[in-house]
Amino acid sequence: MRVHRLTFAALAVVAGLSLTACNSDDGAAQSDSSSAPSASSSAGGSDSGGSGTGGSDQVGSDQAGSDQAGSDQAGSDQSNGNGSDGKGSGGQGTVAGTGSNANGKVGKCRTDELEVTATDSTIDGDTEGSVAVTFKNGGGRDCTLAAYAGVDLKTNQGELSAKRTGQEASPMVLKDGKSVSFGISYPLNKSGGSGVRITGLVVTPPNETKSVTLDWPGAATLPVTDGSGSPVQVGPIGSAGQGG
Template identity: 40%
Template sequence: MRMNRLAVTAVAVVAGLSLSACGGDATDTAAPSSPSATSAGTPTQSPTPEEDESAGTTAPDEGPTDEGSRRQESGGTGKTERCHTDDLTIKASDATVGDDPTKAVAVELRNTSDRSCSIRGFAGVNLLSSERAIPAKRRDQKDDGTTLKPGEPTFFGIFYRGNGSGGSGVRIRGLVVTPPDETKSVTLKWPGEPSLPITEDPETTVEIGPMGSIGQGG
């Protein structure tokens, strides 16, 4: 009987050791699941105070910059729009001084709009003759431009040689003026001498100056 009790005891000890070994394996296997649970909970953590402060300063910095850009794009630069043909009343008058062999016509461009506008450079000019249109050649003069307030004028000159041949010459019937950078023209009565001398190249007999190149005509 004593031998039987010893055998039972030995079996119980071995069984206990087996159960302990199985319990240790279960503990080791479950351990890695703890970091997974911690990792899954990470997105729900509140941001640190430093993160809150950084996020709070980004939007105010971007807001004024965008608003300023919109103001600039909407025309807040203060640039004056150029004068259009419909903004101007255009007239021409004789401006020849005494017996000067170089004759002159002064062309007035007056701002009759309700806003200021800028104008610079050369107008397009054609003299209408009995045969064809005679384009004017630009003089070698510089123009820095000017701003015309409502009601203000500027002038440019047309310079030409009169017909001293005693013949009929080239009869001038009208004057076509196109303001700088415009495509719409106005046709005026020619106020100068009625004819130009006949030449092989009539374009060389007519020149124009830029805006502001002559004073007020007579």
Template identity: 35%
Template sequence: MSSSTTARTTRRRGLRVAAAALVATAGLTLTACSGADATGVKSEGSTGSSSVPESSGAGPSTGAQGTDAQPDNAKSGSGGGASSRAGSGGASSPRAGSGNGAAKGGGKGKFCRANELMMEAVDSSPDSDTGDVTVQMTNKGARTCSVTGFAGVDLKDADGTSAPVHRGGEQPRITNLKSGDTATFSISYTVDSSGDSLASPTNIIVTPPNETHSVSLKWPADALKLAGPYDEKIKVHPVGIAN
């Protein structure tokens, strides 16, 4: 073999060795880089699992605050049904027996109580064909009070039964009583001229307007005989100031 051939062969072997060395070096470098990247990914993943983003962590807290921080009117809305029932029983009876037929403007809280009034029933029939009994109410208390409206009136019969007297159609007027003043109301009725009346009243049960306590008054002994039974032929009229 010539010297030139030997030299070429030697160069080729050197190039192969250098190439192999370069490949080995490149492999080590790639391995090292791969290890670093893998470590970085693992480190980032670990950090991410331990520090949850604020937006995801705030979700339950925000929800709890939303539940607790409801407006007061929203919280209390379920209990408002009861206030809506306060006006359900305001209708007044068409008869006078309830004693609550006051006209507007009588003055809330200023109504005369039964124990503040001295009452008496007297016959006031103008003639033998017209029956009328007047109930007088005198304020014996120290304060001014109101008897505006219709008094409640029931007639008690000799057989122990009682019946309410219906109201007339008049409009009540404001009736205030100073101490010592007197107001009246009347009970009008059809007079019995046949002698066959089924009514024999003994007492008048009077409940002043806007009052719940009643007073029993004697039916006037000299009053004309009323035609019974107790029905629409008997009327009670609103309270007014005595002339």
């Protein structure tokens, strides 16, 4: 009986050792199994952060998101009138001001763009003689004329410069194909003497240096003066006639 008990006890120990070994193997297998995903996860993280396909896809996705955000922002700016289509307050001002006379976009009239003529405008009974000088714009564009033109008379005693009447006048826009006139007044020679003979008229458009020489259409002579000043006066642009 003692021998059987010892045998059973020995079998129980062997069985316990075998069970322990099995459990140990199962635990190691489970440990190995749980560590495998960790290694795989590590490898996947390396791909997404490096130069591999996963990293490239991630960067492309971020870039697409950034582009989408920029597009949304541009749309928002446009709807608020801040875009570059000129519908905002700044763009509208730029478009409205282009070529505008009010904004000083019209250049001055050049001598070569003007047809200059002179006619006698003296009326019977006037105490003074008068000549009307006309500027016709033939330059193919609108242009501006300042208040006074330059006027000189050529005489047998030298050149005589006309003085301004002093009338106030503002610069004006002369439309292409249109005309405007100004007047020259001078004393009539009623002395009975030969006087000062007029041989020509020199006209210089406002703010120009190039002049035009015309035949003098008025009285042939001026009375002799004492040299105290010019007896010839020039009016501002628009002071003769209504233009056309």
